[in-house]
Amino acid sequence: MTSRRDVVIVGGGPAGIATALFLVDAAPHLADRVVVLEKARYPREKICAGAIGARADALLARIGVVVDVPSAPIHGAALRVMGRTTVVREPGVGRVVRRLEFDAELARKATTRGIEVVEGAAVTAIRWVPGGIEVDSARGTYAARALVGADGVGSIVRRALGLPATRYHAQALEVDTEPVADDAPRDLLVFDAGERRLPGYVWDFPTLLDGAELVSRGVYVLARGGVRPRLEIQEVLERHLARKGLTLASYRRRRFAERGFEPHRALSRPRVLLVGEAAGIDPVTGEGIAQALFYGATAGSYLAARLAEGDLGFAGWPAAVRRSHVGRDLAYREKVVPLFYGPARPSVERFLRRSPDVLRLGLQHFGGKPWSRSAVARTGLAAAREAARYGAGRMRQHAAAR
Numbered sequence: 267m268t269s270r271r272d273v274v275i276v277g278g279g280p281a282g283i284a285t286a287l288f289l290v291d292a293a294p295h296l297a298d299r300v301v302v303l304e305k306a307r308y309p310r311e312k313i314c315a316g317a318i319g320a321r322a323d324a325l326l327a328r329i330g331v332v333v334d335v336p337s338a339p340i341h342g343a344a345l346r347v348m349g350r351t352t353v354v355r356e357p358g359v360g361r362v363v364r365r366l367e368f369d370a371e372l373a374r375k376a377t378t379r380g381i382e383v384v385e386g387a388a389v390t391a392i393r394w395v396p397g398g399i400e401v402d403s404a405r406g407t408y409a410a411r412a413l414v415g416a417d418g419v420g421s422i423v424r425r426a427l428g429l430p431a432t433r434y435h436a437q438a439l440e441v442d443t444e445p446v447a448d449d450a451p452r453d454l455l456v457f458d459a460g461e462r463r464l465p466g467y468v469w470d471f472p473t474l475l476d477g478a479e480l481v482s483r484g485v486y487v488l489a490r491g492g493v494r495p496r497l498e499i500q501e502v503l504e505r506h507l508a509r510k511g512l513t514l515a516s517y518r519r520r521r522f523a524e525r526g527f528e529p530h531r532a533l534s535r536p537r538v539l540l541v542g543e544a545a546g547i548d549p550v551t552g553e554g555i556a557q558a559l560f561y562g563a564t565a566g567s568y569l570a571a572r573l574a575e576g577d578l579g580f581a582g583w584p585a586a587v588r589r590s591h592v593g594r595d596l597a598y599r600e601k602v603v604p605l606f607y608g609p610a611r612p613s614v615e616r617f618l619r620r621s622p623d624v625l626r627l628g629l630q631h632f633g634g635k636p637w638s639r640s641a642v643a644r645t646g647l648a649a650a651r652e653a654a655r656y657g658a659g660r661m662r663q664h665a666a667a668r
C-alpha cells in the first residue's frame with residue numbers, strides 16, 4: 267500500500283524537522299499532509315559537539331518552539347593563534363546541547379503540532395512518477411507532490427538527484443573527557459587554530475552528559491577538491507589531549523564527515539529540494555546546526571508558497587537559498603576558506619591575534635546579536651592594514667624571484 271502526502275521529508279535532524287515546523291507554521295492546513303521519514307529511532311545519536319548559537323534558538327522562538335533540554339550556557343569564546351589566546355566575553359550567545367536530547371525534543375515538538383514523524387523509516391529508493399515522487403522506506407512506500415532531502419552528509423536524496431561531488435568535505439573527530447585544571451572557564455567555547463598546517467582547528471567545548479560536566483574535545487579538518495590534508499586528524503587530537511595530560515586511547519572516539527556549502531551549485535530538481543547538510547553547511551568551522559534550522563525556515567515558507575501556486579519545478583530554490591539569511595552567511599564563509607586555509611594564513615593569524623574584535627563580531631553573529639559598530643570599524647581598519655601588508659610582502663617576493 268502506498269501512503270499519499272503533499273510533502274515527504276527524508277531525515278528527522280534539525281533541517282528536516284525545522285522544514286516541517288516552518289512549513290506547517292506558514293500553511294497550517296498541511297499539518298496532516300506532511301510526513302518526516304527518519305531512519306533511526308529517537309533518542310538517536312548524531313556525532314556532533316552540540317554548540318548552538320542563540321540565533322538558532324531565536325529563530326525557533328519566532329514560531330513558538332522552545333527546545334528545553336539540558337544545556338551548558340555559553341558567554342564567550344577563546345581563540346588561540348600564534349601561541350597566544352584571546353578571550354572575548356559576550357553574554358548569552360549560545361549553549362551546548364547533546365544531540366541525543368536536542369533532536370528528540372525538536373521532533374517531539376513537531377509531533378505536538380500534528381506533524382507525523384515516522385521512526386525506523388530508512389528511505390532506500392526515490393522515483394519520479396507522473397504527477398509526483400515516490401519513495402520506498404523501511405516503513406512502506408510514500409507518494410508525494412514534493413520531496414525534501416534533509417538526510418545529512420550521506421544523503422540518499424542528493425545521490426538520487428545526480429548532483430556532482432562536493433568540493434568541500436570535512437572530517438571531525440571528537441571525544442568527551444573529564445575537565446582538567448588548565449581548561450578555560452566552562453562558559454567559553456575554545457578554538458585552537460595554532461597548528462598552521464591544519465586546515466581546521468581543535469576545539470574544547472563544555473558539555474553535559476547525563477548531568478556530568480564533561481568537555482567535548484575534537485578536531486575539524488577541511489579537505490578541498492579531494493586534496494587530503496597533510497596532518498592526520500587522530501594524531502592532532504592525540505597531541506592536544508597529551509598537552510592536557512589525557513590519553514586518546516582512554517576515550518570513545520567519534521568520527522563523522524561534513525559537507526561544506528558551495529554557492530551556485532544545483533540544490534534541486536523538479537519536485538525535490540535539499541536542505542541542511544544534504545545541501546551544505548559552513549566549510550570554515552563545520553558549524554551546521556543553526557544552518558540546518560535556518561535552511562528549514564527558508565524551505566518551509568518556500569514550499570508553502572510553491573504548493574499554493576502549484577509550481578513544483580523548484581528551479582528557483584538555489585536562488586532562494588542564496589537570498590536567504592543562511593545562504594548569504596554560507597556564501598560569505600565559503601569566500602573566506604582560501605584566506606583561512608590558504609597561503610595567506612600567516613597574515614590571517616596575525617590579523618586575528620591583533621584584532622580581538624573579529625572574535626567579538628563572530629560571537630555576536632553566532633548569538634544573533636547586532637554587531638557593535640565600533641568593532642566593525644576597528645576590524646575594517648585592521649583588515650585593510652593587514653591586506654596592505656600582505657600585498658606589499660607578495661610584491662617583494664615577486665621582485666626577489668625575478
Ligand SMILES: Cc1cc2nc3c(=O)[nH]c(=O)nc-3n(C[C@H](O)[C@H](O)[C@H](O)COP(=O)(O)OP(=O)(O)OC[C@H]3O[C@@H](n4cnc5c(N)ncnc54)[C@H](O)[C@@H]3O)c2cc1C
Nearest residue numbers: 277279280281305314315316317389418438542543554555
Ligand atoms: C564531530 C562533529 C562535531 C560537530 N559539532 C558541531 C557543533 O558544535 N555545532 C554545530 O552547529 N554543528 C556541528 N556539527 C555539524 C552538525 O552536526 C551538522 O551540520 C548538523 O547535524 C546538520 O543537520 P541536518 O539536519 O542537516 O543533518 P543531520 O543532523 O545529519 O540529520 C540527518 C537525519 O537524516 C537521517 N537519515 C539519513 N539517511 C536517511 C535515510 N536514508 N532515510 C531516512 N532518514 C535518513 C539521519 O538518521 C538523521 O537523523 C558537527 C559535526 C561533526 C561531525
